[in-house]
Amino acid sequence: MTRLTDKVAIVTGAAMGIGWATAQLFAENGATVIAADVVKPPLSESDHPIDYRELDVTDQHAWKAVVDGVLNEHGRLDVLVNNAGVIDYADITTVTPEDWSRVVGVDQTGVFLGMRTALAPMRAQHAGSIINLSSAWGVVGSEGVAAYQASKGAVRGLTRNGAITYAADGVRVNTVVPGWIATPLTERQPADKNAEVIGLTPLGFGADPRDIAFGCLYLASDEARYVTGSELVIDGGLLAQ
């Protein structure tokens, strides 16, 4: 499979879960992949080479260093997957200001900083595909999870804004909206919470990170060259009900 030949891609939050699966699938498809995270990915598990760069997505200087490094080494940046994310389950009345800022910082401001940094080379090349991870909880209400819902909703708006503003510059921006996916994030959730969400999923199962990776692959590739500002929902039918 070579659907991303010659493309250079940065995937954030790529040490585990959805990000790691996406980095691997991109590498299988011929892309040069830079896995960016605060944690080191299990690089030896991948059959194809993947580079690791330390990146805290809330740090704009770190973003600049990573993107500059990629441009120095590879001369271009074609794909950015803003996948790094954290969750907090508190509701509006109990979420601490610190937790609010931490979640919004990673899930929303981190996406903003990534787009801002990647847009410069992408606009100069007149080509690029940015994929932002939202969530079904960025679309419909769920009890608690206030900061997460707010920032995942904001990602959808920011995506459309980027899509419209930079369409004429050849840059595409789309959102992927996952339902329940088996990752370290959901593993840490209470079992009854997981059972409840899977029970509500019409297809009746939770997905693997690779199911999200395939959606990212489609949006990253030239197969989706006319797709921008779209939301690709991958949720087993959860939101269709």
Place this chain on the structure above:
Amino acid sequence: MPDLTGSVALVTGAAQGIGHGIACALADAGAVVIATDIRDQSDLSDSIVTRSHDVTDGERWREVVSEIESQHGRLDILVNNAGVSGYDSLHELELAEWQRIIDINQTGVLLGMQAALRPMLRQGSGSIVNISSICGAASVSGVAAYHASKHAVLTMTKNAAVSYARQGIRANAVLPGWIRTPLTLGQTDDLNEAFLGATPMGHGGEPADIAAAVCFLASSEARFITGVDLPVDGGYLAR
């Protein structure tokens, strides 16, 4: 493109335009393709089986699907693409014209899903992709019957997705923006300019762009995707 080797696919309205592009792409991806239309389809490659079929004819739907079942033993993918446009505004729309457009664009999709669900329910698997339109999600001026029919296609897609998910059947819709086909090339320049002017990318798409989305949704790569609408529209709906 995703690999569709071993899948059996039925595409309607495949003589030209988007349907033609979808039939070719499914075949390139390795699927066995049965293409139907009321028009001559002789320019499709020999590897694609063609059948004459008006999508408003429920009896013919059963025949076409029965033949596929007896020849191939299964039907994995149905693409309801056949459609017609209609430009009249509500105040000028004749009932007969309303009926014609609803029959093809909406009832045609219903009959197709009904016919395909028989083998899909028996198999416990299947993927339906319906071609709606940006007019199925946005509000545009005029095109009253087309507008209604394409909205209905979205709702019917979600209904099928939720109703048959537990039986292993997925149903999704693709929402094309302005795509270069005989349909759009036959429209007035004013209408085409209005659509393209409202398209952030500033240009139209090709049938291959819709075909790529269909192949993705039809494939096992999309096994967790059901009940969604995927715009392929150069950013039109994001405005």
